[in-house]
Amino acid sequence: MDAVELLVEAGAALAGSLDPRTTMHEVAKLTVPQLADICVIDLLDEQGQINDVAVVAADEEIARGLEELRARSPLDPGGEHPVARVIRSGQPVLLAEMPDISLRTFAESSTHAEFMIAHHYRSAVVVPLRARGRTLGAISILRLEPSRPLGQAERPYKQDDLELAAELARRAALAIDNARLFSDLRRLERRLEAILINVAEAITVVDRSGQTIFANQAAADLLKVASPGELTGAQPGAIMPRFLVTDEQGRELDLQSMPGRRLFAGERPEPQLVRNVVRATGEERWLMTRASPVADPDTGEMLYVVNVFEDVTAIKRAQLAESLLATERGRIAHILQRALLPETLAEIPGVQIQTLYAAAGELNEVGGDFYDVFDYDEQRTVLVIGDVCGKGPRAAGVTALARHTLRAAAIGGQSPTEMLATLHQALLRQPPGADMCTVCLIVLAREEHGVRLTIALAGHPPPLLISPRGEVEQVGHSGTVLGVVDPLNISEQEIALAPGTTLLLYTDGVTEAGRPDRMLGEDGLLELCAAAPGVSLASFLEQIETGALEHAGGRLRDDIALLALRVEG
Amino acid sequence: MTSRCSRSAWKVERGILQGALPPNRCANVLPIVNEGNLLIGVSSTGERVVLRLDGELDLASVPTLENAMADATFDGMAEIVLDLRGLEFIDSTGLRAILLQDKRSTERGQAFALVRGSEQVQRLLDMTHVEEHLRIVSSPEETLP
Numbered sequence: 001m002d003a004v005e006l007l008v009e010a011g012a013a014l015a016g017s018l019d020p021r022t023t024m025h026e027v028a029k030l031t032v033p034q035l036a037d038i039c040v041i042d043l044l045d046e047q048g049q050i051n052d053v054a055v056v057a058a059d060e061e062i063a064r065g066l067e068e069l070r071a072r073s074p075l076d077p078g079g080e081h082p083v084a085r086v087i088r089s090g091q092p093v094l095l096a097e098m099p100d101i102s103l104r105t106f107a108e109s110s111t112h113a114e115f116m117i118a119h120h121y122r123s124a125v126v127v128p129l130r131a132r133g134r135t136l137g138a139i140s141i142l143r144l145e146p147s148r149p150l151g152q153a154e155r156p157y158k159q160d161d162l163e164l165a166a167e168l169a170r171r172a173a174l175a176i177d178n179a180r181l182f183s184d185l186r187r188l189e190r191r192l193e194a195i196l197i198n199v200a201e202a203i204t205v206v207d208r209s210g211q212t213i214f215a216n217q218a219a220a221d222l223l224k225v226a227s228p229g230e231l232t233g234a235q236p237g238a239i240m241p242r243f244l245v246t247d248e249q250g251r252e253l254d255l256q257s258m259p260g261r262r263l264f265a266g267e268r269p270e271p272q273l274v275r276n277v278v279r280a281t282g283e284e285r286w287l288m289t290r291a292s293p294v295a296d297p298d299t300g301e302m303l304y305v306v307n308v309f310e311d312v313t314a315i316k317r318a319q320l321a322e323s324l325l326a327t328e329r330g331r332i333a334h335i336l337q338r339a340l341l342p343e344t345l346a347e348i349p350g351v352q353i354q355t356l357y358a359a360a361g362e363l364n365e366v367g368g369d370f371y372d373v374f375d376y377d378e379q380r381t382v383l384v385i386g387d388v389c390g391k392g393p394r395a396a397g398v399t400a401l402a403r404h405t406l407r408a409a410a411i412g413g414q415s416p417t418e419m420l421a422t423l424h425q426a427l428l429r430q431p432p433g434a435d436m437c438t439v440c441l442i443v444l445a446r447e448e449h450g451v452r453l454t455i456a457l458a459g460h461p462p463p464l465l466i467s468p469r470g471e472v473e474q475v476g477h478s479g480t481v482l483g484v485v486d487p488l489n490i491s492e493q494e495i496a497l498a499p500g501t502t503l504l505l506y507t508d509g510v511t512e513a514g515r516p517d518r519m520l521g522e523d524g525l526l527e528l529c530a531a532a533p534g535v536s537l538a539s540f541l542e543q544i545e546t547g548a549l550e551h552a553g554g555r556l557r558d559d560i561a562l563l564a565l566r567v568e569g
Numbered sequence: 570m571t572s573r574c575s576r577s578a579w580k581v582e583r584g585i586l587q588g589a590l591p592p593n594r595c596a597n598v599l600p601i602v603n604e605g606n607l608l609i610g611v612s613s614t615g616e617r618v619v620l621r622l623d624g625e626l627d628l629a630s631v632p633t634l635e636n637a638m639a640d641a642t643f644d645g646m647a648e649i650v651l652d653l654r655g656l657e658f659i660d661s662t663g664l665r666a667i668l669l670q671d672k673r674s675t676e677r678g679q680a681f682a683l684v685r686g687s688e689q690v691q692r693l694l695d696m697t698h699v700e701e702h703l704r705i706v707s708s709p710e711e712t713l714p
Binding site: 389461484516519 | 628
């Protein structure tokens with residue numbers, strides 16, 4: 001066989017092989033016995049060690065012996081052995097004659113040296129295996145002595161043998177590198193498959209025809225089949241009819257409207273939430289379905305679609321429960337709010353009393369505004385309006401605490417300031433000591449002509465006094481808000497109310513109605529108050545509520561509580 | 570304003586506070602935009618951090634302020650200043666948040682001060698009598714005792 005024949009045969013042998021070890025042996029076999037008595041292929045592993053070896057020899061005993069030797073004492077990549085030197089330099093080496101002395105210099109061990117000498121190593125060519133710019137290893141061809149009876153193999157190697165070996169090595173290197181890459185790819189694919197098989201989300205890969213070419217176990221579970229194989233074995237579209245698939249609005253969806261099919265149709269679909277009911281059992285699931293394309297890297301053509309189905313049933317159910325709960329919460333809040341306000345107000349002979357409560361928003365949170373009117377003793381009555389900071393269950397709790405603490409303090413005969421101090425202490429004892437409350441507390445004493453008020457303010461807007469002629473003034477001295485800072489600084493003010501006088505207690509939800517740049521404010525409230533003398537107390541409070549709502553464009557920032565009294569006569 | 574003198578935790582941004590800062594001092598400004606109508610600008614100079622509040626501090630925006638104040642970077646600061654000059658509106662929830670921060674700072678041995686705000690803000694401080702419990706200054710640069 002001449003050189004051209006060898007290379008042609010090499011091309012044929014190498015073309016079909018995609019396993020690195022098989023490829024190495026195919027290459028080695030080509031050279032024995034025509035070109036060599038022994039052919040050794042050494043490959044570098046990922047760590048740069050010369051660990052992978054294939055030996056083919058005319059004498060099988062030599063092949064086995066050499067493989068064993070290499071396995072026992074691998075070649076040192078930094079050593080003097082021609083294979084190591086060729087791998088390092090990338091240059092081929094021709095060793096036309098190898099006297100025993102030179103064999104000993106590059107032997108890895110004395111056993112190695114003995115082996116080479118015993119088998120009469122005579123001549124060698126070592127050429128590097130280089131592909132894609134990297135040296136993969138080396139091919140060594142060797143002749144022994146005494147060798148063939150006659151013929152090519154008995155002469156020492158020459159330069160043209162080296163060139164032939166180098167040419168063979170070029171082809172072999174590419175074939176080995178391809179085989180290695182292919183094997184890496186297969187390994188990667190298997191690893192990827194192992195990952196996909198085990199992910200919690202259901203995954204399917206579908207080709208253009210609609211055929212499922214991959215599915216993991218989660219997908220099989222989700223689609224109610226025993227194994228992924230049942231999905232990959234099914235005809236396109238065969239599985240879908242087992243389910244009723246609708247969107248969030250309950251519209252039925254067919255296969256063409258699913259994200260995967262829409263991708264093939266050239267759309268860029270968003271992830272879609274679907275309701276999926278197993279027709280056989282009626283089981284309902286909510287699935288978030290996403291699809292991403294896999295394109296051919298060369299042509300850009302879309303080959304596959306990867307579908308990921310995430311079971312969001314639990315989340316969706318929680319959302320539905322939440323929206324039901326929100327409606328229910330609003331209803332409960334309304335009931336609770338009413339419970340925070342007294343069912344009946346104490347009546348005062350000769351004094352009209354009117355209250356109004358307007359909640360902000362959709363009544364879905366309990367506000368902290370409160371009012372109360374209760375007897376202090378035979379002659380005196382307590383009127384309270386207050387605002388607990390915050391909203392929701394906690395504020396509701398503090399509101400109840402405030403109202404009942406003040407009632408209890410009144411029974412003990414405390415002065416207005418003392419009552420407020422009692423509430424302050426109660427708030428401070430509330431864990432975590434962060435509840436704040438403003439209160440306007442008035443003790444009303446009936447007198448022969450009209451009534452006398454003792455007013456105490458704790459961080460609360462001062463009440464407004466409206467004379468029968470419509471003149472409005474603030475009454476009471478400002479005092480410390482309750483529950484946050486110590487000590488309190490509260491001073492009472494006493495005033496007499498003549499018959500026909502109206503007094504308005506309010507929470508800041510009234511004055512804070514509207515955007516900051518055009519709030520109703522105290523001035524706006526004072527204007528509304530001027531109209532009080534001509535109308536009933538009920539109409540008066542409604543006018544204030546209407547005024548505040550108009551100012552706020554129908555949306556109050558905070559709840560409004562109003563308490564008005566008027567001295568008859 | 571150079572990055573060399575900036576504290577590493579803060580991103581340097583020439584933002585809303587530019588005009589409020591003396592040009593020769595180094596400061597870092599981090600605007601936090603939030604839901605509700607509150608804008609918080611954070612600037613730190615050495616051991617002092619100034620939070621400038623613009624807009625409305627109410628039930629809706631208090632959580633944003635509390636989140637901003639909960640930043641661990643503030644724990645080690647010697648002084649915290651809340652600049653209320655840009656605050657158009659504050660309600661009792663906002664006031665409570667400020668009082669709670671005052672309490673936290675006191676517990677940490679940290680100086681805490683407010684820069685006097687708009688008429689509406691002042692009215693709430695007056696009405697609730699808390700001004701005597703707070704340290705109020707007239708500008709963010711004012712040295713705290």
